[in-house]
Every structure is written in structure tokens, then in C-alpha cells.
Amino acid sequence: MQKNFIQQLHPLTKFFFALFVSASVLIIPGFIFSFLVFPMLLLIAVAAGVAKEFFGTVMKALLFLLIIVFFMQLFFYPGDHLIGQWGIFKWTEEGLNYGLTLTSRILAMGSVFILFFCLTEVRDFVKSLEDAGLPPMGAYVVLSTLQIIPEMRRQANTIMDAQKTRGVETEGSMLTRARAFIPTLTPLILSSISSTEERAITLESRAFSAPTKKTSLHKLTKSTADRILPFIYLIILLGMVLWRILT
């Protein structure tokens, strides 16, 4: 992917940013600051060229949840200051407050992590963790998982198609549909597990457990921005904490 300045930042710089935003939203009371975070993130997304992906994922993952969270607090959060009523539904000032606060925080924290993953490839993130000390087996497990998931999904589709031609129903009553589940899943699991042994041999043949320090063609670079930004985050956070304590 064609990378611009923001995307080219080191994965950990972007990750610390996500942590920084999450922490700040918890430190600053109320909902105004937290609600402002989302538009700011959207601006960053536009600058980085991932606005569409960012916005789409946020809507898909968070919108429905946020609506439910808000209304649940509005109607059911314990409070005495009644501000409105409609039939059996009543809402309080406390409920409104808590609803807005919780919603804004979930929105801010959720979307900053979504933004992180829009701006960072998982492979780069795993490499940065490896550089920071993640054991090679850990990195292997995560990367291998990412390749196996689409493989398994493909196999599942193949099996389901084969089952359909053999007369196994996937439409109809719930019991009928449920009966299609196990014959689809079982061969998938058994064949995957039985290949583990040969996978282990393959890894051994590629000297995975060689007692030397591994090298890597995949290298991450740290720019000046990457060195400075984490400190800036830390300073701002400390400032917020102090402000909170003093006021």
C-alpha cells in the first residue's frame, strides 16, 4: 500500500497514540472532550487517506452498540432528577449524563483502535512487538493464524457445497440447519489437527529451533517523529492528570 507520512510512522508510535487517547478520555471528566475525539480522528484518517475504511468500520462495529448503550443508560441508570416521560419510559438527568459519557468514551476508545488498525498492517505490528521482545514462537502463532483463517473458511465453503450436493439441508427448520453444522465442522477440525505434526516437521526443517539469533528481511525504521511523539503523549497525559488533581 502506498504509504504517506502518517502510515509510515512506526507501529508502536501509532499504538502508543491509541493508548494515549484512551487514557486521556478516561482522565478528562464529562463527555464533551470525548465526543470531540472522534472528529479529530476522522481528520487524521482523511489526512492518511483511510477515511472511507475508518468511517465504515466504525459505523459497522460501533453504531448499533452505541445506540443501545445510550438508551439503556438513559432509561435505566438509577437517578432522581426526572426530565421526561413517555408512557412507561422515563428518563433522568443522571441517565442522560451517564449515557452521554459512556457513549462518548466507547466511541473514542473504539474508534482510535479501529484507526490504528486502518493505519497499520498486522504484519508490521507483530514485527514491532518482536523487536520489543515477543518470542519468535509468539509471532509465528499470530501470523500463522492470519493465514489459516481464510484457508479454513475456504475449506468450510467447499465442504458445505459438497454437503448440499449430497442432500444435507442448510435451509429449513432450525433443527435441519443445526444438523448441517457438525458434518461441516468435524472434518475441518480433524484434518487441520492431523496436519499439525507435518507442520512441525516443516518448521524444524527450516531451522526454526536453531539456537542462533534470527535475522529478518522485514525491517522497521524509526524516524525522528517516532522518537519524539511518545514523549509528547506522555507529557500531555501527565499534564491532564495534574490538571485533574489540582481542580
Add this chain to the structure above:
Amino acid sequence: MKRSFKDDFNMMSMLLIPIGVAVNIVGFQIANVLRLPIFLDTIGTILIGVVAGPWVALLAGLITNLINGIFNPTYFPYAITSMAIGLGVGYLAKGGMFKNIPKTIISGIVITFIAVIVSAPITVLVFGGATGSTGSLLTATFLASGQKIWSAVFASSFIFEIADKVVSVLIVYFIVRKMSDRYLSKMNYGTLYMKRESNN
């Protein structure tokens, strides 16, 4: 054979983790496609807990939520639940609680309690009682009928979880029975489920 914590993390077990995670994720997708009312998204974790032990299953649970979280960060806090389920299944299995059907069902119920007790605080404190799925509507109904938030969340999640977990553990039970002795002998805790005694 007394196994230590470190023993569990051998290469064969670690290689099971990607499979377990993929089964969790793909299992959930298949259940979706078939429009089943239960999630079936922990079959992989449970399977690993049974054959590879509690700590490997804990990792599998954690990684499942981390990967799901890439597309939907609301999965991240629930990593704790997945880890607890892995740990619980592993210890139950070590204690022989997956050796026959009645014991497996009991394990399923125990796991349900673990899942509900661990996720309730997350749902209440992080999400104010909502889970973004139909479970929330049930919770809302309980709340509307006058229950307090904690009991409403407990009750609605319990109902959803028990069906899911009992079915999941039974599925794992039958799959483990189908695994060959030769294969089981290579796994950390496979000897519990082998049809004949090991010669070692």
C-alpha cells in the same frame, strides 16, 4: 506424569493455537450462515483446553479476541472471558471431566458459570449493560421489569451462554473421541482419551 507449566508450551501445542483460533472464528461464521441461535465461537478454545491444557487454551482464547478485535475493538475487553474459559476447560479436562458424556455436560455448565461471572463485570462497567447483540434486548426487558443492572445482565447472559456452552462442549467431546490414538499420544493430555493404554 506430572506436567509443569512450561511443559505445556511445546511446538505441537503451540501449532494447535492457530487452528483453535481459526475454528473459533470460522465456527462462529458457519453458525451465522446457518442462522443458528447460538454463537458456537469457543469450540476451538475448548478443544485446545481438552487436549493441550489450560495455559495453551488461555493463549488461544486471548489471541482469538485480539484478532476479532482488529475489526471490532469491543472484543478486546472480553479477552479476559476467553482466557478464563480456556483455563477453566483445561483444568476441568485435567481432572477427567471430559471423559464421558455426563461429566462433559457438567463441565459445560461450569464453563457457563465461568463465562457469565467473568463477562458480567465487563458488560456492566465497560458497556453499561449492553452487548450490541440480541442479548441486550433481553437485558433491557429484565431492567424494564424492575431488576437492577447486575441481576439483569447475569440472567440474560446465563440463558444465552448455557445453550451455547453445553452444545460446544458436547461437540468437542465427540470430536476428541474421533481422534486416533496415535494422534492423541502426541498431545499434552491426549492420554486421557486414548482407547488403549500407552506403552511409555
Add this chain to the structure above:
Amino acid sequence: MEDTYMNSIIEMKNVSYRYPVSDDWIIKNASFTIEKGKFTAIIGNNGSGKTTLCNIIRGFIPHFYKGVLEGDVIVDDKKIIEYQLGQLGEKIGYVFQNPFIQVSGVKDTVFEEVAYGLENLGVEENEIIDRVNEILQLVKIEHLREKHPMGLSGGQRQRVALASIIVMNPDILVIDEPTSQLDPIGTEHVFDIIRLMKEKGKTIILVEHKMDLIAEYADNLIVLNEGEIVLQGPTREVFADPRYGDCNIQYPHVTEVALKLQKNGVNLKYVPIRNEELPESISWASVGESVYD
């Protein structure tokens, strides 16, 4: 006698093995010596223990597979038990049957896939790039360079697997039925690579069923039957040995034809094992005589 042993790179003395769950011995009392640079083929019917023998040579038994292993296995003057499993990767390359499992599962291009073993060995990055480029050309898979390993055909994957092992430059190559799951063209490509390795002086141990190809390439044969070595020695001698027929294993086609002719009264000057040897191996004078019978 002394000369042979100074050149030996692999030696097995009275080796026996059984699995943890089984009472039967898979390998019974196997002994042989393999010289550096020689091409040895291991043949036998299914279940005779060929793959197990390969696993023992490579050190997967006992380091990876549990079970009971008796006897001595010596590689490069050191007992295999004394090596760490991770150290053997550089010494002995291992390629096996199933091309679909021999991918690392973590790399997105063939180039990176081939480089993986070198990364694990801690080779310096620039050297890795040079060596991978060299091997991609040698194995003729340059055109697959940027492709995703998961999107390759069986034959392509097998060549990538071979490349990934050869790039690590091991002195010994153990190759277990590499062409069983491939079509004839795939087989030809794989054997081209094996021939290249022979020319480079690698010690090769190959398990195969394709007798014609074995007759062409192998210096020595080891014949396994139910876990025991029943025949071993230079290829010609083994095929010509009358006991070979008792093992119920295929001959090279031309050998079979020649032996049938022999049974029908034609004299052979020697037992041919390659197609081009047939005309001169037959004692034509004797054919002329029997015509008058």
C-alpha cells in the same frame, strides 16, 4: 576398507525403533554406511519403514518423535543424540511427500518463503537476498517470485519446498517420496533439481517408487522389507541379485523385460537397468541359437 569409512557421512549400527503406542518394532536391526557425495535410494513396499528410516537419519527420531530407539546413528562423526534438533537443520535437509503442508504458513511471497530458513539460521540480510536469488534461478522458479505460497499448485509448492531447503546449503539431503502427489511434468521438474544437487556433490538419500528414475540416478540401494534391510549395495548389484525378486518390489521396466527374456532362454551378459543398455546386454549369439530349438 579404511578409505570407505573415512568418507562416511552417515552410519547406522544395529538400529531398531518402535512407536510409543505400539508393541511392534518398525525398524529392526538396521545397519548401513553412506559415503559423502553418494546418492542412495531407499526402496520397499508401503509400510516397510522407509519414512521412519528417513526420520531417524534426520534426527526427528528421537528428538521429535517419542518412542524407543536402540542402536547408534552417527552423522558426520557425531552421534545424532548429541546434536540439538535445531542444529541439524543446517546439516541435513528434509523434503517430504505432501506439498501442501511444506509451507511455512507465515510468508506472503515465494521469495520470503525461500528466505525463511536462512532468517532462522541468522544469516546476514544481504547474503540472504543473494542466496535466494541464486536458488530461484537454479530451481527455475524465478517467475513465481512474488506469488503467494498458498496460491501455488502442488508441483510448484514442491519445487518451492525444495528450494527453501537447498538454499540452506545442507551437505545431506533426505527426500521422502517427493513426487507421489505430482503429475509427470511436476515429477520431471523435481528430478531435474535432484540431478542438479547430485552434480553439486550433495549426499542424497531418496525414497522413491519410480524405479526407472532410481536406476538412472542412484549409486546405491537399500531395500527395506517389514522394517529390515534385506538387500543393500551398488544399484546394479542389488537389481541383479536374485533375492530382489523375492521382495515383491518393482524392477526398472527394462530390467523386468530382460529378466523375463532370461527366463525364456535368452542369455544376458549382464542385467540392464537403463533402457539404453538393453541391446548390448543381450547375448545375441544365444538368441540366434535358441531360434532353432
